[in-house]
Amino acid sequence: MPTKLKTSATRYAAVWWLLASNAVQETFVNRGSNIIFLTGKAIRLGMTLLFLFLFKQNVSEFGGYSIDQVYVFFITYTLIDQITQTVFRGVYFFTTQIRRGDLDFVLTKPLSPLFLSLVGKPDINDALFLIPTVVVCGLIMSRLDLVFTPQNTMLFLALFLNGLLIATAFHIVALIVGVVTTDTDGIMWMYRDLSRLATFPVTIYQQPLQFILFLLIPIGVMVTVPAQALLGSSLSVTVLVSFGIGIGSLLLSLWGWKRALRTYTSASS
Amino acid sequence: MFRKYAAVFSISWQLGFAYRASLVLWRARQMISTFLALTLWSVTYASGGSAFSYTRDTMITYIFLTGILQSVVLATALQGLTTTIYSGGLSIALVKPLNVFGFFWVQDVADKAKNMLFILFETAFFYFLFQPVITFPPLNVGILFLIWVAAAVFLNFLISLLFGAFGFWSPESWGPRFLFYTLITFTSGGLFPLDILPKAIQVAVYLTPLPYLTFVETQLFMQRLTQPQTILICLGYVFWISVLGFLVKYIWGKGLRDYTAAGQ
Secondary structure, eight states: OHHHHHHHHHHHHHHHHHHHHHHHHHHHHTHHHHHHHHHHHHHHHHHHHHHHHHHHHSSSEEETEEEEHHHHHHHHHHHHHHHHHHHHHHGGGHHHHHHTHHHHHHHSSOOHHHHHHHHHOOOHHHHHHHHHHHHHHHHHHHHHHHHHHHHHHHHHHHHHHHHHHHHHHHHHHHHHHHHHSSSSHHHHHHHHHHHHHGSGGGHHHHHHHHHHHIIIOOOOIIIIIHHHHHTTOSSOHHHHHHHHHHHHHHHHHHHHHHHHHHHHOOOOO | HHHHHHHHHHHHHHHHHHSSSHHHHHHHHHHHHHHHHHHHHHHTTTTTEEETEEEEHHHHHHHHHHHHHHIIIISSSSSTHHHHHTTTTHHHHHHHHSOOOHHHHHHHHHHHHHHHHHHHHHHHHHHHHHHOOOOOOHHHHHHHHHHHHHHHHHHHHHHHHHGGGGGOOOOOOHHHHHHHHHHHHHTTTSSOOGGOOOOHHHHHHHSGGGGGTTTTHHHHHOOOOOOOHHHHHHHHHHHHHHHHHHHHHHHHHHHHHHHHTTTT
């Protein structure tokens, strides 16, 4: 790695660590609310798993997949959703930042404003909840009546990372919308609801929605394709096109962010 | 007096359409949620037969009804009440020549009326897409159904007031509110009907006011309740409205005594 890039990466890592430490302290100020929040998250996961368990007992096949295979789609969705919520929580505070003119202070700092807006406020509650989520998902995966070959697992990991790139692009698009319209909340909640469609394989939806979810708003490439790769079933979108969508959407969102920043006019400070 | 409330309704209605993009996004989100549930169950029953003691038609009717009821009952204009109270914005309501609860109630009803306008189009869209076979109940059951819906709307109003009351003492209501909405998501039966859950969980859920918000109405409409169950649920409504009404009166009385609004 070139020395300049290494120094930059170390500096950003140090800044992120400082921001994460601040977030931890902030979280522990409101202990009661946070415990209730974690309880809510646990109930949500527990109820969904209970539903899937009952589903398995009553239904043998779902949209061409066995119920064990449906679990893999659900787990892939849960992990991508949980990781992105943990890392990109700052996006949910961007509306306030824009409306109060606080983005001005971010722009004056010798750091990328995108970095600070995107990952500058990690969600400690979600980070804590990520641990039991991964453990539970791992336990479920180990008990499924499925065989995961090393090749499929490697491909899954690569496509999973590609899914995270797409999720990153979605969050950058939300920031762009925030700069242009001063509101990120609407688009973020829309993204969350749309991504929920991938809780189950996107192939269950009829055309043209399936086409939209694979190629225009690529929730399907983000969640369904990695799960299909792990299961060894035929991919709805080829590996090459999936990576093209992942890398392309990220590059496009970065370009959009630069363009949007040029239109930014401070609200007030 | 009626003219004052009518004016509040008119202003709230117009305010509801002031942020059109937010409104359209909100309705789109509700539609996605209903669409997900309808697709999930359509695919489940695609090969025919029955599961969870429901057939395809009864399950689709159930999800269809729940989607409509959730938009009517759970939509509220009082989402930001905690912030309104904590930031001192409640003073604006208090100085009006109106009962403060009446003022909030009319705002809430205006918000529901606005949502119902969208429901007409959304229902037509989903009806065309999923073609549910809806069997309407007899007139007396239909009237009772409407009474239960009205009671559920009022129950949700009381719950919103209770959550809003956090603002008298703390700006932190998001934790309990998140927990409440998480519970509502599952217990109101948006994704699946409550009666597919194990008996113990069903009993626990029936000890709360949550199934009275949307679930029991669907069961009445689909005529899945026996007469003793119907009577018991009627009593349940009376009980929860009385208990929550008393709690609202007590907590708001205490909160209003502690209320200060510096700078307002």
